[in-house]
Amino acid sequence: MDGRKVAQEVKAYVKKELIEFKKRGVTPCLATILVGEDPASKLYVKIKHESCEEVGIKSKNFQLSANVKEEELFKLIEELNEDPEVHGILVQLPLPHEIDSYKIVEKISPEKDVDGLNPYNMGRVAYKRFELAPCTPRGIITLLKYYDIDLAGKHVVIINRSALVGKPLMLLTRFDPSQMHLFNVDIMLLNEDAVVSICHSKTKDLNYFTQNADILVSAVGKRHEFLVTKEMIKAGAVVVDVGITKIEGKVYGDVDFENVKEKAGYITPNPGGVGPMTVAMLIYNTLLATANQEGFKLNEDLIEFLKKQKMLKT
Numbered sequence: 001m002d003g004r005k006v007a008q009e010v011k012a013y014v015k016k017e018l019i020e021f022k023k024r025g026v027t028p029c030l031a032t033i034l035v036g037e038d039p040a041s042k043l044y045v046k047i048k049h050e051s052c053e054e055v056g057i058k059s060k061n062f063q064l065s066a067n068v069k070e071e072e073l074f075k076l077i078e079e080l081n082e083d084p085e086v087h088g089i090l091v092q093l094p095l096p097h098e099i100d101s102y103k104i105v106e107k108i109s110p111e112k113d114v115d116g117l118n119p120y121n122m123g124r125v126a127y128k129r130f131e132l133a134p135c136t137p138r139g140i141i142t143l144l145k146y147y148d149i150d151l152a153g154k155h156v157v158i159i160n161r162s163a164l165v166g167k168p169l170m171l172l173t174r175f176d177p178s179q180m181h182l183f184n185v186d187i188m189l190l191n192e193d194a195v196v197s198i199c200h201s202k203t204k205d206l207n208y209f210t211q212n213a214d215i216l217v218s219a220v221g222k223r224h225e226f227l228v229t230k231e232m233i234k235a236g237a238v239v240v241d242v243g244i245t246k247i248e249g250k251v252y253g254d255v256d257f258e259n260v261k262e263k264a265g266y267i268t269p270n271p272g273g274v275g276p277m278t279v280a281m282l283i284y285n286t287l288l289a290t291a292n293q294e295g296f297k298l299n300e301d302l303i304e305f306l307k308k309q310k311m312l313k314t
Contacts, residue, residue, distance in 0.1 A: 001144075006280070010281070010302065010306070011283060013306070017298055017299060018056050018287070022056070027056070028286050028289075030087070033064065033090070033092065036065070040246075045061060055283055057286055062076060068099075070103065081109040086112065087112060087286060087289050090114055090282065091108070091115075105117045105118055106118060111132075112289055114282055116285060117134060121133070125191075132289060135281040138188070139280065140240055142302070142306070143277050144240075145306070149238055152194070155197065156197070156215040157196075157210055158196065207232055212234065213234070218239070218241055218242060218253075220243045222243070223253070223254060229259055230256070230262060237263075239260055241257070241267070241273060243270070
């Protein structure tokens with residue numbers, strides 16, 4: 001499953017919808033907040049701004065010192081919440097340990113929360129209100145739908161180092177900002193009528209679950225300790241690799257790709273699978289946030305557009 005290709009189709013959809021927005025004198029604007037000098041975070045923010053420029057969305061970045069006080073962050077977020085020219089706000093995670101990530105995310109106005117991580121927006125997902133759903137789960141489900149993978153009745157196994165990843169963790173357990181990218185993935189899959197099991201790398205008899213999975217989503221991110229091999233999956237399974245491990249400057253996923261692809265029905269490369277889809281969903285969420293704030297209706301459903309484009313190219 002080619003995440004880069006589908007991400008480009010999502011961007012084409014956003015460009016098409018923006019034509020009408022701009023006719024009405026509205027250009028969406030995304031504001032990002034980057035705290036500190038972490039190279040990975042700086043790269044991710046750079047990619048997000050490049051994607052905005054590619055589709056015609058305005059963007060601005062606020063670079064803050066790693067020593068910034070929570071109160072200063074609150075003040076900046078409140079200013080952006082009140083700014084009618086800003087339609088989306090994203091705080092790049094993780095934040096320094098001294099800063100309470102939950103409090104920061106909670107401060108973002110739900111209507112501008114394009115990462116979909118504000119508690120209000122996460123709660124709406126449980127009620128099938130997907131306006132601003134978390135970007136990684138939305139990207140995974142969009143990718144599966146593009147490839148006509150029916151989720152109804154399928155057994156989906158999610159592996160993650162936190163046993164409760166995908167749940168609204170801020171309600172159920174300690175808040176772990178390193179796991180925020182997968183919040184609500186299980187709820188979103190359940191809303192697609194999938195049967196969901198959540199495991200982690202220390203689950204007893206993990207192979208029992210993985211070998212019975214129709215769809216396997218792995219997001220451990222510790223390749224030196226954990227690797228999905230072809231012996232762990234059943235023939236024809238769909239394998240979605242979300243985990244990221246950097247080894248000597250190179251990015252690897254959780255899955256032994258060359259080995260597993262021989263047995264899997266579908267598989268995402270990593271890099272090049274879920275990552276580009278996550279960024280594309282951020283762009284899409286910014287479009288949705290703008291439409292909601294300006295009272296606009298979109299001309300076409302994203303999934304319908306993607307399927308139409310796929311048919312035209314086959």
